[in-house]
Amino acid sequence: MSERARFLRTVVAASLAATPLAAVPAAASAAAVPLRVITWNICGEAGSPRGENGYCPYRDDPGAKVEQIAGLVSRHQATVVLLQEVCGLAPDSHLERLKAALGPGWSFARASGARPDGRTDCRGELSGELGVGIAVKSPITGTKVTQTLPPDPSGKNKQTLPTLCVRTGNWPRTHICTTHILADPKDLRRPKQVANVKAAASQGGLDVVLGGDFNLFPGSAELRPLSSAYEECDASGTTRNEVTHHAWTNGKHVYRKRDHIFASKVSGSRRFTSCDSDQSLMDRTPNIKDVSPNGYSDHAPLIGYLKV
Template identity: 50%
Template sequence: MRATVRGVAIASAVLLAVVVAAGVWVWSSGGADTPSAGPPKTLRIITWNICGEAGGERGQSGYCPLRDRPEKKAAKIAALARERDADVITLQEVCGGAPGSHVALLRAALGPGWSVRHAEGARPDGETRCRDGLSGDLGVAVAVRGEIVRARSENALPPDPQGVSEQTLPVLCVRVEGWTYTPCTTHILPGEEPRVREQIAAVRAFVRAQGRPAVLTGDFNRNAGAAQLAPLVSSYAICPAAGGSGRGAATYHAWDPQERAHRFHALDHIFFDSPQGVRDPLVDCRVGEDLMDTTPNEPGGPGPDGYSDHAPVYADIRTGS
């Protein structure tokens, strides 16, 4: 399995060690400028597929708003973190590992006290570099308000049995100094091909192998009721608790050019282990639909009214009594 972790240290952080074992890169580093104040009693999480590398021109199937403005996306994520008083931010379709990338810009925007890690994945053509002048490599990222002492990542997507696609999709987990929970994120392949189930099984096994209570976030490319997600739904509590294609639970918007119709789906979720002794761990669970572009994707159409074709999902999880 191809496995890569691209670590990004905050400010004057010093990389201490890199260990490679069993096909997984492990980074140990001092990530934050200020020491962790201890585990948060309530873990405030944001997950967002920012479609940072997809598409370009209005009317194209892969169009995404502000794809060519990484600084605007990074600034909005940081502002959202302050607004939500977030402890964890996880991102999909994000460029990292180079100056000027989303991750580098976000690191600067978040400021002292935050640690960020990035894990790269490859497009179907096998390339990892972000296109059209964007800096860095495509992948997923985790930012935490604290010191990351270990990050692990591996590609969870099995090889294409037809040998056509060289795509890789990582799962990334980080351990934070003083925290009980391990934040993780991933991006699941869309569609119905059999290796989707294999990828989901691999993600679950990887997260469980961390040996700690986990929060698993990401773009799962299907609603919570999909049969393919059953291994996760049966293992974890979930936010949003109800998936489906209804407008009220939408985390993703697509424009159907043939029908000239909007399509809304709930594809992005936060799975988490319920802590022992906590009766109602989910304090808050909501979708930031106001940040999702819902305009018709047509040539010459109106400017976008959001930052991504996905909306961020917020969850506040009580981690202890």
């Protein structure tokens, strides 16, 4: 081989190696990669003990929760995991443990969210920072964090609830996002927060996949900016609007759907091919001292399969 031929081969090889994943055509990178999404509020931050408001099972046992997340990924061959109330950064946090559990090929992003007292640290026996997280079976090519909860006008409530979005190599034209909407139905900031979430997710005119704990029920007027713009995974089919949350309120069980996965609509057909709430992982026991839980969160994970 001539010196010129060797030089040209070296230049071509270096150019190919430097090509960013985001520049790879969608047909080449995404054709064989399904989009299977899990969203789950794992209530993974230490709080009240059994029998008190705010209790959630295994809050001080990140290993137990991560084992269940990894099991869900394996059973559904999931490629996207959206998590709320999750601890990150610290070596023994949920997200760092999940990195080890899922192994090579997965990428992670996170955003911190503050409690009403303004603190972001995970309390009790946990370490790290509280917030939302995304795991994708693809290289992440871009990350955007938007503080979508308007400030409390009184300044007393310092809570922050970010919307986290990523772009990836396998789905370069898709904005994959997660968020957590205010729980208090009397808080007048909720409609503006929902509007801000929609603006953050739709930024750039990309295809949208948005999941999270919305604290809003199907048919809610406050949810309409999202439910009218996007397709919701559990809004049609033989089983609709499955329960995703259990509360023990005034001595009674209360079951509702609070968690949703939305996606950009496709003309003439359903975007979602499957949607299921795995209620076997949701604690359904009375919040009474000395009663053992039968689940790992007060929320059930919601799993949606989408057409790419």
